[in-house]
Amino acid sequence: MVETLRVGVAGLGTVGAALIAQIGKQREAIAARCGRRIEVVAVSARSRNKNRGVDLKKMKWFSDPVELAGFDGIDVFVELMGGSGDPAKTAVEYALASGKSVVTANKALLAKHGFKLAQLAEKAGVALNYEAAVGAAIPVIKTLREGLAGNSINRVYGILNGTCNYILTRMEQEGLSYADCLADAQRLGYAEADPTFDVEGYDTAQKLALLASLAFGTKVDEGAIYVEGISSIAPADLAAADELGYRIKLLGVAVRTGKGIEQRVHPTMVRKDSSIAQVMGVTNAVTIDAEGINPITLVGPGAGGAATASAVLSDIADVARGLKAPPFGRPTGKLVAVQKAPMQRHEGGYYIRLEARDKPGTAATIATRLAEQEISLESIVQRHPKGEVPKSKNGSVPVILITYATSEDAVRKALAAVGRDKVISGRPQVIRIEKN
Amino acid sequence: MVETLRVGVAGLGTVGAALIAQIGKQREAIAARCGRRIEVVAVSARSRNKNRGVDLKKMKWFSDPVELAGFDGIDVFVELMGGSGDPAKTAVEYALASGKSVVTANKALLAKHGFKLAQLAEKAGVALNYEAAVGAAIPVIKTLREGLAGNSINRVYGILNGTCNYILTRMEQEGLSYADCLADAQRLGYAEADPTFDVEGYDTAQKLALLASLAFGTKVDEGAIYVEGISSIAPADLAAADELGYRIKLLGVAVRTGKGIEQRVHPTMVRKDSSIAQVMGVTNAVTIDAEGINPITLVGPGAGGAATASAVLSDIADVARGLKAPPFGRPTGKLVAVQKAPMQRHEGGYYIRLEARDKPGTAATIATRLAEQEISLESIVQRHPKGEVPKSKNGSVPVILITYATSEDAVRKALAAVGRDKVISGRPQVIRIEKN
Known part of the structure; x- marks a missing residue:
């Protein structure tokens, strides 16, 4: 020996x-x-x-x-x-x-x-x-480094932070608020006293930087990642997602696009029937899309001493x-340097939740502003999720829009115009949809 | 270079x-x-x-x-x-x-x-x-061989045959018969003209033999595996499983027991909320239970040229x-030689479906025979699944039993006694439950 x-x-x-x-x-x-x-x-x-x-x-x-x-x-x-x-x-x-x-x-x-x-x-x-x-x-480093050595990878994405997934799972399953679930996570030791690093997506971004380098041969660079956390997610978003056949997960996504490697961390709508949507609680998962083959998903414990x-x-x-x-x-x-992809150029479907003024013409105004930016709608829902009677807060009614693939720039411009029209109250909620 | x-x-x-x-x-x-x-x-x-x-x-x-x-x-x-x-x-x-x-x-x-x-x-x-x-x-060989080199593995199990999972998925989702789904699988090229090798579990057994050797350090030996296929699974079983919170999957299971390494391939009830239960169609998956950590599940395409x-x-x-x-x-x-584990000694929960004579005392007789073998029941359902009115075929009514952990020997003896009592018609359906 x-x-x-x-x-x-x-x-x-x-x-x-x-x-x-x-x-x-x-x-x-x-x-x-x-x-x-x-x-x-x-x-x-x-x-x-x-x-x-x-x-x-x-x-x-x-x-x-x-x-x-x-x-x-x-x-x-x-x-x-x-x-x-x-x-x-x-x-x-x-x-x-x-x-x-x-x-x-x-x-x-x-x-x-x-x-x-x-x-x-x-x-x-x-x-x-x-x-x-x-x-x-989860053997994801080895899989990307050695296991798929001969494959061209198009996308790698995952649930890389157990704290966020625990909070989103509780919010979804029990209809609780973000604050309540965060407090529970802190009590159980799943979240730090200062939870910023986890809940605002920075932990996920550091991990994504490593996965992107392995998948695409880029120089690891966490500064090249767009980062958005889960603190703005409301129970209304999870309820609407459920009704529309989605779940909301904080994903880290690195994807090969026509404009280079796009790396981003943000709350994401994923279809309920995807492997990644099944991942609940503090469990982590990574999905790898390689050229010409169906996705591979690795699921397992993402933290803990053992x-x-x-x-x-x-x-x-x-x-x-x-x-x-x-x-x-x-x-x-x-290894090659990677640019930070400007999110205005991101293309994909969007979930948009607005608090619309409850008066005639509001829906028409919103629809017109979206149409001006050539955004097509897959669905528009103007009733409260789960079939409850709309609760009019300050005379407003929630409107949920799902768009077909468009650019983030177009969405931002349309929502700015809607804001100027004064037909909504508060800040629009925008969540990107990730196809699987 | x-x-x-x-x-x-x-x-x-x-x-x-x-x-x-x-x-x-x-x-x-x-x-x-x-x-x-x-x-x-x-x-x-x-x-x-x-x-x-x-x-x-x-x-x-x-x-x-x-x-x-x-x-x-x-x-x-x-x-x-x-x-x-x-x-x-x-x-x-x-x-x-x-x-x-x-x-x-x-x-x-x-x-x-x-x-x-x-x-x-x-x-x-x-x-x-x-x-x-x-x-x-799916990088399962590399994961078992290198990725978990320092772990003691307790169990490895998986959906290793896409043909069987395709058939079971269609049967479950569309309520179709085994024969219809097999014919479709053959038409789509997912099953051979002679499907025996796939549907009777032999393909799964060959793969399991390799996983068991990697996980437990045994000499690979497909002869040491108990093998049972899916051809006896009826739509009634899938409907009952659904109602009870389970799905039926053909699993290959290798597990460390007090009596050695048990290797078996058979239709298995798995809880709907397990990772393995989410795997649909021709997709494959393997779950690895290592000592002291939560399970790791690898999911992906199990066949195809690319x-x-x-x-x-x-x-x-x-x-x-x-x-x-x-x-x-x-x-x-x-590497050490492994014995074929006698299935009579297998321990676990069981799903049992009987066609019981629709007359007073039948349920009591069945319950008594199980009790004689010290089998405890988690549930007993004597109505037709999905709340339909029981359709009495030749004066019989389906009875579905779920047992707590017991030995296969006890189940076989109890059912033999029930058979001698002439309170059931046809052969009892017995499906093992795999804990997750």
């Missing part, structure tokens, strides 16, 4: 502790599968004396993760500290520069510095693996076996 | 032709991803002059696939002829013995001779890849990149 693969783990939160426990428990099975043992020989964390439920006695302790990264007693540096800045960044750079393979679950670091880190890994001839950074235990540790361990096992693919599926010299 | 990877393809049906077309179309993208070119340099098929829509002029022609397998102008032998016997078997053996990596989509060959072929591959130090053999483009060719090409790309894992995830010396 080949020599033991010596692992150093920086960061001993729930994932780090789960990883050490799993490696201990699966010792023999891993050795059988990889043809060599995997052993955690050194660790680093902020506090040495915290009880993490795992035995660290045989492991060398480093109070400085960067020092661990440079320690020549390890072959693989596992970074589980998180954050796009230091110490994670310097530690990973130092590990790669000193010829160690790196395994990380750090989406923020990769979304910001992934391209440069991939260059470092390439130069050193080592692996930079990050299966856990997107969809935790699920994340499972993906980290698969990455370590690949290093143990000597399986090494370029971090973003292609040599870094082949 | 490293030298071109030279590929020989034996078998030029829809998959072979799609593969050659895809390699031609994706030439540059593949070279960028793999760091080397992939070129089909030699082919073999039965008829040389058939028009396959691809240009074979630059390729060396072999009328004997075994000769192609031994040809020293190729690095990889791609076997797309099918069948567990010759020429596929001898050709693959010859290619491996002569130091060539082999890529095949041939589930029959691997289910029967996979262990011996893996030994040959191991001895020669070459790859034996077969992603296309199960679920076509989808199969896509998986074959990924396997070739792995060879081009030098990624090589043991064919069944572990060195062959670590």
Whole structure:
């Protein structure tokens, strides 16, 4: 048997502790599968004396993760500290520069510095693996990097944030408000005290940046993504979606268009019969549309200590076996820069909900303004969902429009004109429809 | 750049032709991803002059696939002829013995001779890849072999045959008979003129044998699988399932039990809210239950020229990149023989449909016989599904029972006793329930 693969783990939160426990428990099975043992020989964390439920006695302790990264007693540096800045960044750079393979679950670091880190890994001839950074235990990185190597990918999209999907699922199934569901998510530990990063779509954007790079050979660039969160979604939208045969999901979408790669994160109407629409609660899912074949959807736990540790361990096992693919599926010299697609040019169907003044001529005015922008309507509903009697708030009635494919520019112009006509109150709700 | 990877393809049906077309179309993208070119340099098929829509002029022609397998102008032998016997078997053996990596989509060959072929591959130090053999483009082989390398897997189950799922979907959604749906499937090319191999579960069993070996480290052995097909499923079963919150799917299930690895293929009741229940039509899906984490489900096209060719090409790309894992995830010396689990010992819930004599005391007799075997009932329904008035056929009324977990032996004994009591007509329908 080949020599033991010596692992150093920086960061001993729930994932780090789960990883050490799993490696201990699966010792023999891993050795059988990889043809060599995997052993955690050194660790680093902020506090040495915290009880993490795992035995660290045989492991060398480093109070400085960067020092661990440079320690020549390890072959693989596992970074589980998180954050796009230091110490994670310097530690990973130092590990790669000193010829160690790196395994990380750090989406923020990769979304910001992934391209440069991939260059470092390439130069050193080592692996930079990050299966856990997107969809935790769902093998989406491996699938895009290796599994569909011969396919031209047209689109990749997914539910990449469990917090948002939990909130939208509760809102849909129980008719609750966004605020109530968010409070529950916070109580259950699914959302942070400051939920901005999750609910406003930034977490999804970081993950999407990685998927887009793997799918399309772009330089990972989270700045190139249009981002919109779920905080404006109302129970009325979920009820209307249900009635029209849709569900609302926060999707990250990267798609090849005639104008380049479009990357966007926003609440999205998806048809109820699609695989992605079935994904409920904190579960994550990614759908891959490759040229000439029906979509492939991968569904599973997108977070949690054990699920994340499972993906980290698969990455370590690949290093143990000597399986090494370029971090973003292609040599870094082949990766190309991507522009931020201006959303005005986005083309697709739209869901629009307006609070219209309840007086004659309002519907005609709205329809005329849409027609002026050459927007065709698939449906227009002017009654309250679920057949209730319209509740007139300040003399207004909800109007739900579904458009056929049009441009975002046209929709924005039409709604601005409707606003000037003073036939609606409040801000129009606009949700993009994603075809499946 | 490293030298071109030279590929020989034996078998030029829809998959072979799609593969050659895809390699031609994706030439540059593949070279960028793999760091080397992939070129089909030699082919073999039965008829040389058939028009396959691809240009074979630059390729060396072999009328004997075994000769192609031994040809020293190729690095990889791609076997797309099918069948567990010759020429596929001898050709693959010859290619491996002569130091060539082999890529095949041939589930029959691997289910029967996979262990011996893996030994040959191991001895020669070459790859034996077969992603296309199960679920076509769904990356399930790679996921089990590499992606969950550090996980202990408790169960793997899936919809592995599109023909059966198409038939069950049509029966469920349109209330049609098995015979009508089979005829439609044959007309649409989803089923063979002799459908036995698909509808009686043998195709599913071959695929399950491969998944079980990867998941549990068993020597692949299709003979160790209990197999039951879908031909006895009646519209009444699908209607009852619907009413009780289930769907009926033909599943292949491999599960770790206290008595060893149980492998079985049979119609199965799955809860409507499970990921696997959402899979409709010819689509395939596999769910993996690993220790301590929520299930992972992979969904996608399970057949078709382009989808199969896509998986074959990924396997070739792995060879081009030098990624090589043991064919069944572990060195062959670590794989262990598996016993056929006797189904009498199977434990789980059961759906039972009886045609009961429409006279006083019948229900009491049935309930008593079940109680004698210590079977607890979750529900008993004695009215016709969908609330219709019971149609008394020869004075009988359908009785639907759902049991809590019990043993198959107990169910069989109870039903035998009910039969002797002469309170039912016809054969009882028994369908196992799979928990999710």
